[in-house]
Structures are given as structure tokens and as C-alpha cells.
Amino acid sequence: MHIATAWSTVEVPRVAFDDAYTRLRVRLGGDPSLLLVFYTEAYPAQAMLAAVQDLPSGVRIHGLSICAGVMTEEGFHEQDGRALGLWGLRDPEGAFGVGMVAEHRDAGLAAMQALEQALAQAGRSGETPDLVWVSTSPGSEEAALRGIQEMLGSTVQILGGSAADNNIAGRWSLLTRNATAGNAVVVSVMFPTLASSASFQSGYSPTEWRGRITAASGRVLQRIDTRFAHSRTGAAVALPFERLSFGIDFARCAWFFLHPRLRAGHFRLQPGRSRWRDTQTLQLHYEVSRLPFRGLLYDEVKPLGDTLALGLGGLNRDVGTGDLFFFLLQAG
Secondary structure (H helix, E strand, O other): OEEEEEEEOOOOHHHHHHHHHHHHHHHHOOOOOEEEEEEOOOOOHHHHHHHHHOOOOOOEEEEEEOOOOEEEOOEEEOEOOEOEEEEEEEOOOOEEEEEEEEOOOOHHHHHHHHHHHHHHHHOOOOOOOOEEEEEEOOOOHHHHHHHHHHHHOOOOEEEEEEOOOOOOOOOOOEEOOOOEEOOEEEEEEEEOOOOOOOOOOOOOOOOOOOOEEEEEEOOEEEEEEOOOOOOOOHHHHHHHHHHOOEEEEOOOOEEEEOOOOOEEEEEEEEEEEOOOOOOEEEEEEEOHHHOOOOOOOEEEEEEOOOOEEEEEEEEEOOOOEEEEEEEEEEOO
């Protein structure tokens, strides 16, 4: 049994897929028994479907769109919003199957039906696989897991993740060899010839920071408001941000309330290391003489795509500590 990965950021979807698949096949020593396909929305689902349909019939296909880029043992890969990642498992003596069912209103039932399809394709109907890989559209994860556990029990190994797009705009997709869908559950079952086990370690660590979600729309978290309790100017500073919408005009290096013409201050934009997180950000260095809060405010933003950015602000501009607040910027 062999496992390998490959990736591409070539602009033309079919060229990108063929490039990555050729390298994957070399690393595996042949065609994979199971192929997981991860692609950003820059590669249309229909183009990915056409590519996988030309593969040998014995290759089981499980695919989904992802956010921003892919990561392999060679690093993080992304170019102008494009990224394609392939994960392949070659085990000619093993048994593998994939099923996909549209969600409609019951993701749990869809997961159970997709599981039955996958077991049938593997030739193992009624058996318990060594490992299940499941992918869903956002918001259906828990229901899908409950459906699978209802059929297989709570001891089966389940891995996977949700489909995504770059801006939480509903442009995600899932696919198998036969079709693509925007809202569906895809289930793969694995009966490899070698024993398998799983371990998990979160990429996040608890911190001392705590906040209350005060604004959200659907699955988009818009504001975590810690309130400015420790600032002597707390009430005066907090009121505009809590009561009024605000935005940032990067073209004019200005920030405003309600409308770009209602500018409240200007800033100098500079890339640099985050003051709170282990990442590169765009720092907003404000011209304090034009700010109503005179030297208290510090912001930094992290682009999430072409039209979306996550912002993190603090009330101690000099050292980047104090009361924190998150905000989401979306192109108007």
C-alpha cells in the first residue's frame, strides 16, 4: 500500500490536473485505488469532473472545493487564488468505494444513503470499513456524522472535512466520478490491506482572550465584541463602533463611518508581522492627529481572498495590547 500527494497551480484547469496527476502516479507507482481531489473555486467543478472522468474506471474519486490553497508535505500552495491538491492511495488488493447524495433537507439521511452506495461500490455491503472519509457542504457536518454513526456505530474511524469557497459565498462544490453538486454528502469507505489508525491534534491553542459574538449573518462571524471595559474612554470609544457601521477605504488610506465620504481618520498601510498572531498582516498605522481617539487605535488586516479580509484591532496602538475586537471587511 502506498500513499502520495501532488499539487499544481497552473492556470488552465485541465493542464493543472494532468500535471498533478502525472506526478502523483509516478510517486505511487501506478494509478491510485482512491483519489481525493481538492481544488479552489478558480478551477470550475465541471472542469474537474471532466478530468476525473478520463481516469481509469478502477480509480475511485472523492472531490471537493476548498478555501484559498492546499498544503502538502512540500508546503502551502496557491497562485492568484488557484490551487489543486491530489491525495492518492494505491492498494490493488484493498477495497474502496465512493458515494454521493444531494442533501436536500436531511444531511443525515443523505450520508446514510451515500454510505450504502460506497459500500456497494467497494463490494462490501453490510460490512464495517476500516476508515470512512466524509465531506459535506457547510452546515451539515454534525447531521452527516450522526447518520454514519447510526449505521456503523461510534467506534469506526471517520475523517474528512467540509467543502468551501474563498468568501463563504455558496460557491463550494463536491464531486465523484459521476457528478458534481453544490450541496451534498460524499462518503468514501476504505478496506485497505494494512491496518490503519488515526490521531488528531488541533492547530489551535487556547488563549486568555474571551469574547462575546455580537454580530453574525448566517455562517459569517461579523464581530466579536469584548467591549472596552478597561479603557478610561471606554464608553465614548465603544459607542461609534457598536452603533454605527464602519469601513476602510484602502485606495484613499482612510477609514470611515456609514459612508466613505464620512472619513474619520487616515492611515499608512504597511505589511508586517502581526502583533498578536504568528502570521504576516497588513498593518494600519494611523495618523494620530486626525483620529478622534488620539493614539489609542491599532488595526491589522489579513486578506482571506480578493474581496474579504479579517481585521483585528486594539486600543493600545503602541504595543498592540489592551481591549481587542475583530471585524470582517467585505468589498462593497
